[in-house]
Amino acid sequence: MLNNYYDKFIFTGQIKFKDSNFFLIDIPILILPAELLADLLFYSSHEQGKQIYSSVKKSVKAFLPALQAKPKYKGISLVNFVFDFFSSSGFGKLNLVNFDEEKKRAIILVSSSPFSSFFKNKSKKPIDHILRGVIAGAFSYAFEKDFDCVETKCVSMSSSRCEFIVNSNSEFDFSKKNTQNQIDPVL
Numbered sequence: 001m002l003n004n005y006y007d008k009f010i011f012t013g014q015i016k017f018k019d020s021n022f023f024l025i026d027i028p029i030l031i032l033p034a035e036l037l038a039d040l041l042f043y044s045s046h047e048q049g050k051q052i053y054s055s056v057k058k059s060v061k062a063f064l065p066a067l068q069a070k071p072k073y074k075g076i077s078l079v080n081f082v083f084d085f086f087s088s089s090g091f092g093k094l095n096l097v098n099f100d101e102e103k104k105r106a107i108i109l110v111s112s113s114p115f116s117s118f119f120k121n122k123s124k125k126p127i128d129h130i131l132r133g134v135i136a137g138a139f140s141y142a143f144e145k146d147f148d149c150v151e152t153k154c155v156s157m158s159s160s161r162c163e164f165i166v167n168s169n170s171e172f173d174f175s176k177k178n179t180q181n182q183i184d185p186v187l
Helices: 004-011 034-042 046-067 076-088 129-143 177-182
Strands: 015-018 021-024 027-029 093-100 105-111 148-153 162-167
Touching: 004 015, 004 076, 027 046, 034 046, 034 129, 046 076, 046 129, 046 177, 076 093, 076 129, 105 129, 129 148, 129 162, 148 177
Parallel strands: none
Antiparallel strands: 015 021, 021 027, 093 105, 105 162, 148 162
16 A cells, blocks of 8 residues: 555556556656755756746646546646645645635645755755646646746745745736746746
């Protein structure tokens, strides 16, 4: 037994090891030490962090149709489905704590991030660029509208949990250095 989420895939034969690669449904997946990615995130510059974020956001939007083989989720239920998938895959516990359906903005808390927990209290900047990309990609795909995500609190910076804000790019305050360091304004 792995966990309740993955046990279903194992039981139905949807996790395979073929040609020295793991596949979930037909999506290639990896099992690797979190430290490999944590180091990459911790030592990345602001510009590299933006590139990692953008790449992950784009990839999440591209692979979600395959993960959601039978599209039974949409909107916020799809976001929660994606959060369950990533939480069950070792990305920490993603918890949607506030969602304004009308304005389509949200606050997400993540406990036990494998990236920022590795560098607990050692960073001067948020480092969860991969999680930001996952969150923004999930919202963008679920609502068929482009969203961005900014990390406002990070365990690597002495917070007890990581906090993320999801919003339309135009709604972020670009006078704040933290926002400028994580996303670029869309002109």
